[in-house]
Amino acid sequence: MLLISCPWCGPREESEFSYGGEAHIVRPKDPDALSDLEWADYLFMRNNPSGRYLERWLHAAGCRRWFNAERDTVSYKIKSVYKISDPAPRGDE
Amino acid sequence: MSDQARRESPLAEFLAAPRKADPATGAGVQISERPFLGHINLRGDPSEKRFLEAVEGAIGVALPLEPNTVAEGGEISALWLGPDEWLLLTPPDRQRDVVLTLKAALGDTFAAVNDLSGGQTVVRIQGTHARDVLSKGCPLDLHPRVFGPGQCAQSHISKTMALIRQIDDTPTYDVIVRRSFADYLARWLEEAAQEYGLAVIAESPT
Ligand SMILES: [Zn+2]
Numbered sequence: 001m002l003l004i005s006c007p008w009c010g011p012r013e014e015s016e017f018s019y020g021g022e023a024h025i026v027r028p029k030d031p032d033a034l035s036d037l038e039w040a041d042y043l044f045m046r047n048n049p050s051g052r053y054l055e056r057w058l059h060a061a062g063c064r065r066w067f068n069a070e071r072d073t074v075s076y077k078i079k080s081v082y083k084i085s086d087p088a089p090r091g092d093e
Numbered sequence: 094m095s096d097q098a099r100r101e102s103p104l105a106e107f108l109a110a111p112r113k114a115d116p117a118t119g120a121g122v123q124i125s126e127r128p129f130l131g132h133i134n135l136r137g138d139p140s141e142k143r144f145l146e147a148v149e150g151a152i153g154v155a156l157p158l159e160p161n162t163v164a165e166g167g168e169i170s171a172l173w174l175g176p177d178e179w180l181l182l183t184p185p186d187r188q189r190d191v192v193l194t195l196k197a198a199l200g201d202t203f204a205a206v207n208d209l210s211g212g213q214t215v216v217r218i219q220g221t222h223a224r225d226v227l228s229k230g231c232p233l234d235l236h237p238r239v240f241g242p243g244q245c246a247q248s249h250i251s252k253t254m255a256l257i258r259q260i261d262d263t264p265t266y267d268v269i270v271r272r273s274f275a276d277y278l279a280r281w282l283e284e285a286a287q288e289y290g291l292a293v294i295a296e297s298p299t
Contacts, residue, residue, distance in 0.1 A: 008160045008176055009246070013232035016248055061249045063160070063175040 005081050006059045007067045020056030022046045023068040024088055050074055052091055056084075102128030103214045103275035107293070112283075114290035121222035121289030124282055126275075127215040127267065127297050131188025133181040134174075135195070137204035144202050151198035152181060152191060161246045163258060172245045172258060172269075180256065180269070182215075214275050217298055218282060219265040222289035227266060229285045233257065237264075251281050 002014040028034055028042055047053070053073050058066050070079045070089055080089055102108075104126040114120035137144040139158055149155045154166025157173045164171045169191065172180040183191050188210045195206050218226065224235050230251035234240060245258040253274035258267045270278050283291060 010160075012248070015232055061254055062247045063178075064247075065175055 002076060002078070004057060004069065004078060006062055006065070007081050007083050008063050008065060009059060012059070012062060016059060016061040018058045018060040020058055020066065023054040023056045052079075054088055057081075100129070102126055103272035104128070104216065104279055107276055107279045107283075108295045110293075111295045112291060112293040114292045118290045120220060120292035122218060122220040122226050122282075122286040123292045123294055124279060124286070125217045125219075125294040125296070125298050126279075127217055129185040130210070130215055131181070131183030131185070131191060132209040132213045132269070133183065133188055133192060133195070134207045134209050135171075135179045135181055135204070136177055137199075137202065138177055141203065144199070144204055147198040147200070147202055147204075148195065151195045161244055163243055163245050172256065174247065174256070180209075182269075212272055213269055214272050216268045216270060216275060216278055216282070217260075217265065218268060219263055219298075220289070221263070222286070223264050223266055225289065226282060226286045227257070227268075230281065231255070231257065235259075237262070250278060253278050253281075 003011050004014055004017055005011045025042070031039060051072060051074055053071050055069055055071060056066055057069050058064070066084050067081055068084060069081045071077070072079065082089065108126060135148065137148070139145060139156065145156060152166070152169045152171070154164050154169055154171050156171050156179055157164040160173055162173050168184050168187070170182045172182070174180055181191065188208050192206055192208050199206070227250065228235055231248055233246055233248045240246065240259060242259050242261055245256060247254070247256045249255060250268065253270055255278070256269040258269070259265070260267055268278065283293065
């Protein structure tokens with residue numbers, strides 16, 4: 001069980017949260033202008049790194065806010081959490 | 094207008110047979126209900142001064158801006174639900190007046206006021222072992238060092254979503270749940286409380 005810090009509520013159990021996949025995926029401004037390949041890339045293709053990953057979480061059973069977390073997919077350690085409106089934190093690599 | 098003679102609280106069936114604890118061991122936990130309170134969901138932008146002032150003027154209490162805290166003023170409590178969302182609890186049958194007063198005060202301010210009274214209820218759990226019982230199904234850290242009177246938090250208790258508010262150091266907790274989950278929650282609490290001695294009290298606490 002992960003202990004996840006909500007930017008508003010502080011540390012809470014993983015069972016209060018739901019997962020939202022990779023963060024910072026920007027919806028294309030003009031979907032009609034995209035090829036099927038480009039649209040599919042936006043909809044379905046996600047990075048799957050071994051290591052640092054920026055991802056979205058929803059504090060579903062708590063304050064019901066979306067936020068972003070910086071998590072290591074190997075150690076599961078969450079390095080930082082930040083609001084959805086904040087820029088991506090710089091990596092150490 | 095509600096038909097008072099016929100209305101039934103979500104826990105009516107559960108409370109129909111009050112249970113006393115074994116006199117030898119006493120009740121470590123008491124369960125009761127605070128039925129028919131006014132539950133009003135309020136949303137608005139706390140960075141807008143006009144919004145905060147209109148609400149305080151209308152309900153006589155300043156909205157709590159610190160996460161997971163409760164503000165009380167007169168007969169209304171305001172519970173923090175999110176950075177732009179609160180639950181207002183009013184005495185029974187006052188919600189209509191409060192909604193109208195709020196809407197008039199807010200005018201065209203960017204805000205939403207919704208009466209949820211029919212959809213929720215308050216289950217009160219009280220006693221020396223109340224914390225132990227809740228902790229069997231709720232992942233919140235309820236240790237007095239972390240959580241005390243004046244605080245509230247949304248989480249889950251076993252499989253129901255719940256808003257938990259500590260009232261006093263007995264400890265007493267008010268658990269706000271959707272009405273369709275109230276019976277489930279009460280029966281779950283009843284089972285979880287067996288080892289501590291349980292009393293189920295039909296009269297609603299004041
Ligand atoms: Zn939260």
